[in-house]
Amino acid sequence: MTDTAGTLDTPSGTAEHPETPDAARTPAGKRASLSTDAWLELRARPTVWAALITLLLMTAMALAPGLLTSLLTEGGDRCDLAHSKLGPSAAHPFGFDLQGCDYLAQVIRGTRPSLIAGLAVTAASLLIAIVLGLLCGFYGGWFDALVSRVTDIFFGLPFVLGATVILVAFPDHGLGAMILVLTVLGWTTMTRIMRSQVLALADADYVRAARMLGARPARLMLRHILPNAITPVIVVAMLNVGAVISGEATLDFLGVGLQYPEVSWGLQLNAAQAFVLDHPHLLLFPALFLSATVLSFILLGDAARDAFDPRLK
Template identity: 90%
Template sequence: MTDTARALEAAGEAAEPPAPPDTARPPSQERASLGKDAWLELRARPTVWAAVVTLFLMTAMALAPGILTSLLTEGGDHCDLADSKLGPSAGHPFGFDLQGCDYLAQVIRGTRPSLIAGLAVTAASLLIAVVLGLLCGFYGGWLDALVSRVTDVFFGLPFVLGATVILVAFPDHGLGAMVLVLTVLGWTTMTRIMRSQVIALADADYVRAARMLGARPARLMVRHILPNAITPVIVVAMLNVGAVISGEATLDFLGVGLQYPEVSWGLQLNAAQAFVLDHPHLLFFPALFLSATVLSFILLGDAARDAFDPRLK
């Protein structure tokens, strides 16, 4: 081959376009986070949606009882002793209570104290549990020993009995006092769980790496440990709301909680116990609302526990 031919062949090879990059490889997919997986699992459960709808209705009744009363009843604010204990009828689907007031309106008004007590007690207990659990689990030492002994003492106190003894000692109490008493008696379980989670995460590799990089204890606890330790406590808190609502209604039923003229499901059950055979609607409707609310929080808590627990996957 002549030199000219070789030069033309080399020029032709150089002019050939480069091979296109390999685009047949599928793009890499990020692994779904635990939160996204949990949400997908939760929204696929009919029981979760039933619980959410029920709690939405209960919240609406607690926030705007007057509006719902005017929409669902006829003369909901009017009471006539001539109508005392009458059963359900047109315009009054729940009948009348002992004072001759529309029972649906009274049951709707009884929603607010129960929801306020359940949410306020749980929020306060959760705050106490997060603070004490972080400090005790991270630092240990005498603080951990002291808090552990105090929680042992409170675990030895029966919930309803302890609240009864305290509330009887202060007969002029209201909803605020009940929230305070139930918080004092209800913070221990979440604190124990938070403490155990912090202890398990304090020696994790990413926490050690952050500590070696100079992160201060406050940053370690808030930025690295708390987000990974809070999920089991949130699940227990959801279950705790139902337990607190049940406890508040029990105290009202026993006569040591809210007092007349306050309106609550527990007080309505207390008033209905003497007439349950002749007028069962007095017991049935507040018990139905109470059971539906408590069951909804329990179902949400159980579903959240199953969705966020990787051991159940």
């Protein structure tokens, strides 16, 4: 009886339970939370580290293009038409562009618009999704019906086509206008996901208990519902960054996005299309950087979705 009682009184996760793996515990000896398990799973994936290193490199290129250009290129700020479209060499590994500028320096400079657009549009869309999703899912009623019908309308608008029509109507635009247009067209998916998460949590037992204890609606939404509803939206936001970068490059390529003398990967692809057979390096390098950036965000989003989804455990 003494041994039985001692076993029953022993908390789960002590020495009497050696079958519980140490990796599933926190340093204090407690069972790890979902976020801890997710982090342990993410850091064990080589693809996650490869994506993070790629994005850190792209971020450095966007933040300090001049510094990297001076370190990696010879005379990166000088252009000579005599060097126009020359191929890669030891001194200039990416060759030269149409204006005879070092192509590595130009590709580095093209990182900033794409990365700024992807992060700014996703951040703005995420903020809209959190606000509207919380209000619609928590209160419902006529406001929920109105926002739902508006999202249905925006879902019916093709992303690139809608942005093209708007940007063509306002030809004197820059990066700020593109961010605004892409945000207007890109907030709907995250808002729908946020709303569905709030609807699922609004009647949870712990939310009902907090409501009976006198918690106000703002506290219920921000303290009890939002922390438990935000994870799927964050995962979708990570995937959305890559989609926005692709959309921004597509608009530049079509000639309705950024205009010269701005530098972006989409503009470089647009200029290279007429010379792709004779000078393939003009298309290869910006396409490679664009694909690597988009793929890195997609890999991180997929890995985060798998790590945070308890149904896949």
